[in-house]
Amino acid sequence: MKRNIKLFGAAALVTAALPAVAPAQTGDARIALSNNYAGNSWRQAMLESWEKAGTQAVEEGVVAAADAFTTSENQATEQAAQIQNMILQGYDAIVVNAASPTALNGAIAEACDAGITVVSFDGIVTEPCAWRIAVDFKEMGRQQVEYLASRLPDGGNLLEIRGLAGVFVDDEIHAGIQQGVEEYPQFEIVGSVHGDWAQDVAQKAVAGVLPSLPEIDGVVTQGGDGYGAAQAIDAAGRDMPIIVMGNRQDEMQWWAEQRDANGYETLSLSIAPGVSTLALWVAQQILAGNEVPKDLTVPFLVVTQDTLDEALAATPEGSVANVEYSLEDAQAVIEDAKAAE
Amino acid sequence: MADATADRPSAVLSIHRRPWFWAWVASAVAFVATLMLTEGRGGGDLLSAALTFASFSAIVGIGQMFVITLGPGNVDLSIPATMTLAGTLSLKFMDGATGLILPGLAVALGVGLGAGVTNYLLIRVLRIPPIIATLSASFLYQSLAIWSNRGLRIKPPAALSDFTTGATLGVPNLALVGLGIALAAWLLLERSTFGRWISAFGQNERAARLSGVPVEFVRAVTFIGAAALAGLTGYLLASFSGGAALNMGQEYLLISIAVVVIGGCSIAGGYSNVPGIWGGALFMFLIVSMLNSYGLGAGVRLIVTGAIIIAIVAAASGKEST
The missing domain is CATH 3.40.50.2300 (Response regulator)
Structure with missing residues (x-):
C-alpha cells in the first residue's frame, strides 16, 4: 500500500495531465514575488502572468499563497527591505527579480538562513544559496x-x-x-x-x-x-x-x-514575461523536495515569419508576446539543466 | 578682447554676453562636426531631426524654466509622470478616432492642469517643499497611468500621427508648435507684467511680496502652466512615436532641467531667458548625434557630454568674459 502511494506520487509528478495531484505536499506553502520595477509593458505582462498562474495554483490547492510585491523606486536598498519584510511575514519561498545582482545578497542570505527558498529570475542574484533562472x-x-x-x-x-x-x-x-x-x-x-x-x-x-x-x-x-x-x-x-x-x-x-x-x-x-510563472513552478518544485540544479536557463520565445500571425493574434494591443509556463514546462527546464550538468 | 571688437557694431559686441549665446554656439559646433563626417551630406535630415526632437525638450524645458525662475528649491520633478499620464489617457480616450483629436488634446491638457493644481495644493496647503511635493505626486501620476492602461500602447489617430511626423514648407510641424510656444513664453517673460512678477519672485520673494506682487498667484500659475506644457508634450510625443509607453517621459526629467541650465538661466532663479531653452534643447540632441556618429562608447559619450555642459555653463555665467 505504502509503496503504491509512492509510485502513484512519482507517476503524478511526471504526468502532464495531473498537475494538481503531485504537489499536494506544498499545499500549505506560501510563495512571494519580490519585483523591483513595474514601469514598462514587459514588467506589466510579467506581473499579470504571475497573477494568473498564482491565482490558479492557489485555487487548485497547489500552494497556499502566491503574492506579488513591487518596489516603487527600482532601488536595491528598498528591495532588500522588502525581502526582509517577507522573511518576517514567514513566506516559505521568495521569487525575486532583482534590482542588482549583488546588492541584495545580504537580504537573500538572511532569507536562506531563515530556511526560505529563494529563486531569482531575469534579474538574477549571485548569492550562492539562491537558485538562478538566467537568460542567455x-x-x-x-x-x-x-x-x-x-x-x-x-x-x-x-x-x-x-x-x-x-x-x-x-x-x-x-x-x-x-x-x-x-x-x-x-x-x-x-x-x-x-x-x-x-x-x-x-x-x-x-x-x-x-x-x-x-x-x-x-x-x-x-x-x-x-x-x-x-x-x-x-x-x-x-x-x-x-x-x-x-x-x-x-x-x-x-x-x-x-x-x-x-x-x-x-x-x-x-524572453516571454511569463518567465515569472516558470520561476513560480521552480520554487514549488524545490519546496516539494525535488532536486533542482541551482542554475537554470530560460528558453527564448522566437517569432518567425510562419508564426507571426498566431503570435500577433495572441498578444494584446501594445503588450509583448507571452507564454505562461506550466508545471511540466518547469520540469522540462529542470531536466535539461540536470542533463547539462 | 575689447580692442579687437571696439570697432564692431554694438549688437555684435554684446551678443556673446547674452546668456543663451554659448548654447547656440555649442549646438552649431556639434552640427558642423557631425556633418564633417559625411562631407556635408545629410545636413537637411539632421537639422530636421534636431528640430523635431528638440521641440519636445523645449516645450517641457520652458515649463521647467518658469518653475526654476521662482527661486531655490523650485523645480517640478513630476514632469515625466505627467507626460506619461497625459499621453496614456489621451490616447486611450481617442482610441484611434480622428474626430476625437481635439477633445483628446483637451484631455491631455486637462491632465496637465489637474497635475499642476495637485502639485500646487501640496505645496501651498500642506506646506511641502516643491521638490518633495512634485516627486511624491509623480508616483501618484505614474501609478494612475499604470492602473489606467497597464502599459498597453494604443495607436494615435492617423491624422494626428501624420501631423506630428509631418512638415510644413520643409519645417517639421512639431518645431512650429515648439517655436510658437517659445514665442508666447518669450512675450510672457520679457514683455508682460506677469513675467516681471516671476523674475521678482525668484530674485527676492519677500521683497516681491512687500512690493505688491501676488506671490501665491504667481506660484500657482507657474506650476500649473508647467504641468500643462508637460501634458501637451506627452500628447505630442505619444502621437509622434506611435503610442504612449509607461517609460516615455523618463529621460525628460533630466533634459528639462539640463536645457534650463545650458540655456544660461540662473539655477538659483530670478533670471531666465527663452532663446537659451531652444539652444539647449538643440544641443542635447546634436551632441548625442555627434558622439554617436563618431562611434564613441557610452562611457566616453557621457564624459564628453558632461564636460561640454560644464564648459557652456561656465562660459554663460560670465566668469570668463571680462
Whole structure:
C-alpha cells in the first residue's frame, strides 16, 4: 500500500495531465514575488502572468499563497527591505527579480538562513544559496547575427541598437552580437546607438545618427526598440533594412503590415514575461523536495515569419508576446539543466 | 578682447554676453562636426531631426524654466509622470478616432492642469517643499497611468500621427508648435507684467511680496502652466512615436532641467531667458548625434557630454568674459 502511494506520487509528478495531484505536499506553502520595477509593458505582462498562474495554483490547492510585491523606486536598498519584510511575514519561498545582482545578497542570505527558498529570475542574484533562472542574453545577440547571415550571405552594414548603458543585460547582448560578427565577418557594425529599450528613445537616437551612416542592411536590437528604429529609418526615406525585432506587439504589427505590403521578412526573439510563472513552478518544485540544479536557463520565445500571425493574434494591443509556463514546462527546464550538468 | 571688437557694431559686441549665446554656439559646433563626417551630406535630415526632437525638450524645458525662475528649491520633478499620464489617457480616450483629436488634446491638457493644481495644493496647503511635493505626486501620476492602461500602447489617430511626423514648407510641424510656444513664453517673460512678477519672485520673494506682487498667484500659475506644457508634450510625443509607453517621459526629467541650465538661466532663479531653452534643447540632441556618429562608447559619450555642459555653463555665467 505504502509503496503504491509512492509510485502513484512519482507517476503524478511526471504526468502532464495531473498537475494538481503531485504537489499536494506544498499545499500549505506560501510563495512571494519580490519585483523591483513595474514601469514598462514587459514588467506589466510579467506581473499579470504571475497573477494568473498564482491565482490558479492557489485555487487548485497547489500552494497556499502566491503574492506579488513591487518596489516603487527600482532601488536595491528598498528591495532588500522588502525581502526582509517577507522573511518576517514567514513566506516559505521568495521569487525575486532583482534590482542588482549583488546588492541584495545580504537580504537573500538572511532569507536562506531563515530556511526560505529563494529563486531569482531575469534579474538574477549571485548569492550562492539562491537558485538562478538566467537568460542567455549573449546567445540572444549571437542568434540575431546568425539569422542575418542566413538572409544576407554576402553580409553588409549593421546598425546596432543597444539598451541602457552600464546595465549587465546591455553588455551581454552586445558581447553576443560582437561574437556573431566575429563568426560572420562579412558583417560590419557601422553605427551604434543606445535606445534604452524604449521605442521613442531608439527613434530619437537612430534619427540623429542616420545622416552620417552609409546604407544599412540589417539592424540588431535588444527588444523594445525595433519599431522606433523602423519609424526613424522610414522618416529618413531610406530603404528598409532587416530589423530583428523583440516580440513587442507594435513591432509585430508593423512587421505584419510590411509583410502584406511588400513581403518584408524578419525574425523576432525575446524572453516571454511569463518567465515569472516558470520561476513560480521552480520554487514549488524545490519546496516539494525535488532536486533542482541551482542554475537554470530560460528558453527564448522566437517569432518567425510562419508564426507571426498566431503570435500577433495572441498578444494584446501594445503588450509583448507571452507564454505562461506550466508545471511540466518547469520540469522540462529542470531536466535539461540536470542533463547539462 | 575689447580692442579687437571696439570697432564692431554694438549688437555684435554684446551678443556673446547674452546668456543663451554659448548654447547656440555649442549646438552649431556639434552640427558642423557631425556633418564633417559625411562631407556635408545629410545636413537637411539632421537639422530636421534636431528640430523635431528638440521641440519636445523645449516645450517641457520652458515649463521647467518658469518653475526654476521662482527661486531655490523650485523645480517640478513630476514632469515625466505627467507626460506619461497625459499621453496614456489621451490616447486611450481617442482610441484611434480622428474626430476625437481635439477633445483628446483637451484631455491631455486637462491632465496637465489637474497635475499642476495637485502639485500646487501640496505645496501651498500642506506646506511641502516643491521638490518633495512634485516627486511624491509623480508616483501618484505614474501609478494612475499604470492602473489606467497597464502599459498597453494604443495607436494615435492617423491624422494626428501624420501631423506630428509631418512638415510644413520643409519645417517639421512639431518645431512650429515648439517655436510658437517659445514665442508666447518669450512675450510672457520679457514683455508682460506677469513675467516681471516671476523674475521678482525668484530674485527676492519677500521683497516681491512687500512690493505688491501676488506671490501665491504667481506660484500657482507657474506650476500649473508647467504641468500643462508637460501634458501637451506627452500628447505630442505619444502621437509622434506611435503610442504612449509607461517609460516615455523618463529621460525628460533630466533634459528639462539640463536645457534650463545650458540655456544660461540662473539655477538659483530670478533670471531666465527663452532663446537659451531652444539652444539647449538643440544641443542635447546634436551632441548625442555627434558622439554617436563618431562611434564613441557610452562611457566616453557621457564624459564628453558632461564636460561640454560644464564648459557652456561656465562660459554663460560670465566668469570668463571680462
